[in-house]
Amino acid sequence: MTKTRTAASSDQNLGDLIAVDKRWSDLGYWIAVQDAASSTLTDRNLLAAIDLERDASGTIVDISTTSANRTTLVRTMVMAGIVTICCILVGLPFAMVAASTSGWKRQLLLGAVLLPLWTSLLVRTAAWYILLQDNGLINSTLQAVGITSGPIPLIFNRLGVVIAMTHVLLPFMVLPIFSVLISIPKNLMPAAASLGAPPMRAFAMVLLPLSLRGVVSGALLVFMSALGYYITPALIGGAQDQMISSVIAFYATGAANWGMAGALGIVLLLATTILYIVYLRLSSEEVKA
DSSP, X not given: OHHHHHHHHHHHHHHHHHHHXXXXXXXXXXXXXXXXHHOSOOOHHHHHHTTEEEOTTSOEEEOTTTOOHHHHHHHHHHHHHHHHHHHHHHHHHHHHHHHHOOTHHHHHHXXXXXXXXXXXXXXXXXXXXXXTSTTSHHHHHHHHTTSOSSOOOOSSSHHHHHXXXXXXXXXXXXXXXXXXXXXXXXXXXXXXXXXXXXXXXHIIIIIHHHHHHHHXXXXXXXXXXXXXXXXXHHHHSOGGGOOHHHHHHIIIIISOOHHHHHHHHHHHHHHHHHHHHHHHHHHHHHHHO
């Protein structure tokens, strides 16, 4: 008799909850309450950070159709990779020229690279915001010399973000390469030429392999720094150019969801740590060789 009354009371309480909100009839809500009451630790935010969640049965399922965190993470990796490649294409020749000179010419070239480091990141980004506009200095110059008949869209798109980030992060590529190049004996290239090697072949077979240690170090610094960029994509990029740092900032300040912001930060930290471990492994193999 007592068990019957208890069951009836429970059914009545459940009916009252459903009358308030019909979602209480969903088994998933009760599972979430049970998980929250049984443990202070949960993987909910970590799974949501990579567009996954647990269903009513506890199985991990994909929710990428309703969430864009994974897309933003991939976009962040791709943009960081593009900026790294651009920094290599610009930084390697620049470092070679700086290493081949001496005196005031070298100091002038290094000063031109180090100058962005003496200026606030916000100021540098604001400067590019002005330069890349339709009526900015770059478009005005291109139209004045007759290269283009109208303004080229350089702002609020990915091209503008890559240009600005490449300029800001270029010192982190040039300095490691330069430090390696100045330690290479200067008689190697003339020796290769004396043996009949053309300049490009001498560069590909002698100078480039010796400078790869600086290129890899610079690429690692640029890539890891680019992963966490926020101001430059926020000011110069469009809606489809925002990186994961913008999403973290939204969850932390806009939505006040510190758990989700922390989970995304952990994912970003893990990606950076893996890259750093790979770099350490490659460096140790080079030293052993």
